[in-house]
Amino acid sequence: MIEPVSRSFAIMEALSRRPRGTVAVLAGETHLPRPTVVRLLKTLVELGYATRISREAGYRLTDKVLGLAQGIRFVDRLIDAAAPHMSRFTRRYGWPLYLGTISDRAMTIRHSTATESPMSFERTALQRRSPLLSSALGRAWLAFCPAEERRGVLRHLGVKPDAKLAAAFARIRSDGYAFTVLPRSGRLQGIGVAIRDGERVMGCLSMRFIRSAMTEDEAGRRYGAPLNALAAAIAADADR
Amino acid sequence: MIEPVSRSFAIMEALSRRPRGTVAVLAGETHLPRPTVVRLLKTLVELGYATRISREAGYRLTDKVLGLAQGIRFVDRLIDAAAPHMSRFTRRYGWPLYLGTISDRAMTIRHSTATESPMSFERTALQRRSPLLSSALGRAWLAFCPAEERRGVLRHLGVKPDAKLAAAFARIRSDGYAFTVLPRSGRLQGIGVAIRDGERVMGCLSMRFIRSAMTEDEAGRRYGAPLNALAAAIAADADR
DNA sequence: TCGACAAAGTTCGTATTACGGAATAGCCTT
DNA sequence: AAGGCTATTCCGTAATACGAACTTTGTCGA
Structure with missing residues (x-):
């Protein structure tokens, strides 16, 4: 220092x-x-x-x-690119979407279509921070970011990277999506995917739904592919 | 360093x-x-x-x-753009300049070259507020701002917009500059111009001089054009 | 107009601390 | 597995940032 x-x-x-x-x-x-x-x-x-x-x-x-902040405005570019795609998705499927980026040991919500969703069950959550380890956004980010960055972040969080965690991330990578780790009583569930540009993860998307509406498996089967297509479309737009 | x-x-x-x-x-x-x-x-x-x-x-x-950038407001950008131009003007002509922006029923002085002027007759006037109706800064702002905004502000000030006032503003617009409305005893006089970006008035400049040094007509003839050129240069710099 | 006060700014001898060449460790390629 | 490349660490040295004491400058009250 x-x-x-x-x-x-x-x-x-x-x-x-x-x-x-x-x-x-x-x-x-x-x-x-x-x-x-x-x-x-x-x-x-x-x-x-x-x-x-x-x-x-x-x-x-x-x-x-x-x-100095010029480069950081990249986040804004990502949001600009993502917003119309996200709105279209929410209009089509109903469920609200959240866009988050990594920011000092947590995911920060940068944009959301909650207000546009008929199933909007939350107040505007902009700037809210989601935990890396338990939220769908955070788990998607951890799973898809470069291994070295993941190690660094886990160390920073004071978490020992064990086999169970590694398996969870491998599962997320092979599925293509992550789920919120919920307490038993949780009513809201999230399914998250990564917006990727090669190795780099630009941000993550999470779709939130009511637990009683469908199981995790159903959510994955129905929305996994559309969400990943959405993420790919956003990635393509974001770096012109 | x-x-x-x-x-x-x-x-x-x-x-x-x-x-x-x-x-x-x-x-x-x-x-x-x-x-x-x-x-x-x-x-x-x-x-x-x-x-x-x-x-x-x-x-x-x-x-x-x-x-770090959170505190930087647009006002600062305007000042940063204006300061060197204003200094050059004061170095060349001697008279001190004031830069003001509208702020809740008055013009607030944001920057001044009074300290750099050999004819500096006032203490630091930063943050001082000038009345909209009688100061050169305020009159320049009122004359050049969009008509709708002017009506709103006048109503807010509790002033009936009469023909006399309308004529005064028309005169300012055709001249390109405004003057302080002085009491008989006033010693200091100001001539003000607007820094414009299309319809919008970003701020106003006022040059202050001693009444005995010149008449309003002389001030307008000598400094009207240079002040407007100054305002235009600042406007060009302020929005890159 | 003057004088006292307060805060900004400067000086300078000292010790800290940043410097960077050389050595090492880490990663990728072949 | 070995070579080549780059990031990173080491450590002796000298530069340089430090801050107590001092000077300057502007303000405010009388």
Whole structure:
């Protein structure tokens, strides 16, 4: 961990939380001595990521930080590509779909057709995070991502990769879809597939349905193929 | 300029330009030795801004960088685009400039070159609010904004839109600039123009001068065109 | 207009810490 | 199984970031 780098990001994070910040405020929040804050700010200004407003008003971030996020906007491209396909699916089959991407040890819901579904049983779940190990989204992602990444993530989660887990992922890969691991009382079930571009998993789709409507086997037989076709169509659109 | 900070941003910028990057590619593009790149990447990963995908695919930025951009609003982009133009203007003509945007029944001063002006007669006026009806900033905004928006704002201010007012706005539109409506005793005068993008008014500029230095007519003749050129240049820069 | 206060910014001697060449480990290809 | 390539770790060294003390600058009250 390179200290100056860590400190510079502490300053940027503190600045990102307010329209502008004075040296005193930033020093207080980051627990850094004032000269250090001044020096770091000078560097950030020189690099173009911050601007000095005035002595009293302090500093603020510039829109150059938007440039750093440029690549991240890929997520948006994925959503743009996926949305019409997902809507068509939901219109045709009725069940709501969720699109999630990996984000720091969990899947984050980026888009959903829950509002368009007649069987909409949940409020809008945007930005909600789903567990990697038990949700259909997370299990689909883990099963299809590169083995090395999977190992890293499991280690990060503090999970020992055992034979049982490996078998579960192998099963998901051969089936082409994953299911939510439900407690006995769970009423809602999910079936998840991966949106793949070669080795890379761009995101995952999950269709949610009521447990009493069909068994896992039925869900797989009926919707496995359509869901994978959907994922393939989205993948094709997403990287133009 | 703190070297490690500068280098870490070089890495992030290189990463932001591609979906993922290997150590070799990043080292090549940043002209840094590979061990340094590895060390910086480790730090970025530890901080959560980057993730290791796999040995061959390398690293990618995470969506945590979006968090840094959360505070950047459109206003900042406008200021970033405007600031250098405004400074050049003040250096050339001497008079201080103010940049304001509409904000709940008043214009809020977002940026000013008052401190850079030899004729600086006011303290820092940042965040100060100027009345819509009497300030040059406000009158420029009202005159050039869409008619429907103007009607709404006037109603909101409790002002009956009469013929006199309509004529004043028509005059501003044909002149291309507005003036402060001063009490007899006022010493400072302002001339304002709109920064436009099609129908939309992104913000307004106002140049302030001492009343005894010139009449309104003279100010309009001398500075009307340069101010509008300035506004056009800013508008062009602001939406790339 | 002045003076006291507060906060920003600078200096500089020191010790930390980042640096990078060389060695090693890890992965893929043949 | 071995070779070749690249990522990663090591470690002695020197550069450089650090921060206590000091100076400057702007604000606010009288």
